[in-house]
Amino acid sequence: MKGLGLYIHIPFCISKCNYCDFYSIGGADEEKKDRYVSALVRHMQDYKIQAKSYVVTSVYIGGGTPSLLSETQLKTVMRAVKKNFRLSPRCEISMEVNPGTVDAAKFKVMKRLGINRISMGAQSFDDGELAMCGRRHSSHDIFACISDARDAKFENISLDLIYGLPDQTKEKLFENLDTAIELDVDHISLYGLKIEEGTPFWYNRHDLNLPDEDTECDMYFESIEKLAHAGYRQYEISNFAKKHKACKHNLRYWNCDEYIGLGPAAHSYFGGKRYSFKRDINLYIDSFDETKKVNEPLLDEYVDIPPQARIAEYVMLRFRLHEGINLARFKKRFGRSFESLYYEKLWPYVNSGHVVKTKTGYAFTPKGMYVSNYILSHMIGEDLVIPGSNS
Ligand code: SF4
Incomplete structure (x- = not known):
């Protein structure tokens, strides 16, 4: 299951x-x-x-x-x-x-x-x-x-x-x-x-x-x-x-695993889709009240994530973790090599000491974690399609 x-x-x-x-x-x-x-x-x-x-x-x-x-x-x-x-x-x-x-x-x-x-x-x-x-x-x-x-x-x-x-x-x-x-x-x-x-x-x-x-x-x-x-x-x-x-x-x-979010402003990643509900409690309440006729959709964002964006999103979220990217798990999940996709963009940060090669893959050093948003937006920014996901 x-x-x-x-x-x-x-x-x-x-x-x-x-x-x-x-x-x-x-x-x-x-x-x-x-x-x-x-x-x-x-x-x-x-x-x-x-x-x-x-x-x-x-x-x-x-x-x-x-x-x-x-x-x-x-x-x-x-x-x-x-x-x-x-x-x-x-x-x-x-x-x-x-x-x-x-x-x-x-x-x-x-x-x-x-x-x-x-x-x-x-x-x-x-x-x-x-x-x-x-x-x-x-x-x-x-x-x-x-x-x-x-x-x-x-x-x-x-x-x-x-x-x-x-x-x-x-x-x-x-x-x-x-x-x-x-x-x-x-x-x-x-x-x-x-x-x-x-x-x-x-x-x-x-x-x-x-x-x-x-x-x-x-x-x-x-x-x-x-x-x-x-x-x-x-x-x-x-x-x-x-x-x-x-x-x-x-x-x-951070592992890009599935979750359901309930309530106004809640986000979900379920069945390969990312979606969220509007920031409006009254709309939320009325949407589940059978006595009310609601003409406005509760859904705010709804994205069926294309394969390249799924990879980019995974890289962005996994790099938040101290463990970083595990090369074997990446290959198993996407059928592609992390290094063949990202090494060119990654190596300057390895050289500058922001990213380190670990036993299992790559991870940010503390110095890299502090500026992670900047590095990640350079590495993968253009591949992301989810509004707000690179903030
Ligand atoms: S207003 Fe204060 S208590 Fe309420 S969610 Fe924000 S931080 Fe938390």
Whole structure:
């Protein structure tokens, strides 16, 4: 049976953080959330037949802020997952939570429902940085949240942190990392701040005191060293894990394995097609409400990927991983040699120390990872056909 990942988008937030351009809405009442959950259930039912020959190896409930769902709403979602998809016995089931939106009782319910991995949006342990980002929680809330998750017997906890924040010094960032390490979490995602168009940070971008390029570069490399020293292996550009704690679901994306995404703005790669749904919760809800007549299609992008673009996409995603390209697996998957296709474009980066020849193939060095977007767009940019896939 083929493996499948399932992503469930929960597009509710208390308020919008200053850097965020994910699709979510604020101020949703319980009735709206109930209607949204009903739409998700219908959507899962629609997939039941198509997903019959697959076994789901990972489920990821992301957002937004999934921990804003009530216990009943969460139960409804998880029941529908189990009813409409075949889950593997060791299925990784992750849920994103924001500190301050979940208590010990809800963690216990989550655990009973089969959720076995927590991805916590900590972002910083500095209350000043949190406030500047527009986060609604304090550092104290993060400690309480981790303690509650552990009381509920969660043994796989990941923290998201951001580097390169306005006014952030290297010392402040490393204090954040030290705190995460002391908390002994299993996985750390460390993202560099990107000023996304349309966000409050973008509107104020000229007034933000952002670290200069050299400082940001030092932050990245020194963080990798610090985390490695503490036992967190970098397995992807922004992701670090203790042994056996790499996120299975995200690995599906970087391995170009199939997944279904449910909800507005969710993306799927299923049956050789890539597609996504519009960023519109009302359209999503109405599309699965039999009493409503909806004239607008829910589908946003839909691409049947041609063979050359499939290869380019695989190269782009696999190079994000520390392991990089495995020549034997590439040959098996595409029936062609990676080197015959890419060596000409690759060798300057091998010579410059951005790419290294490994025992099994080619991978970025840390220096290459830092500028991976630039290198990949040079290597494969013109072969990609998926909107936004080279960003
Ligand atoms: S809580 Fe997460 S999804 Fe919601 S606005 Fe903040 S960063 Fe974005």
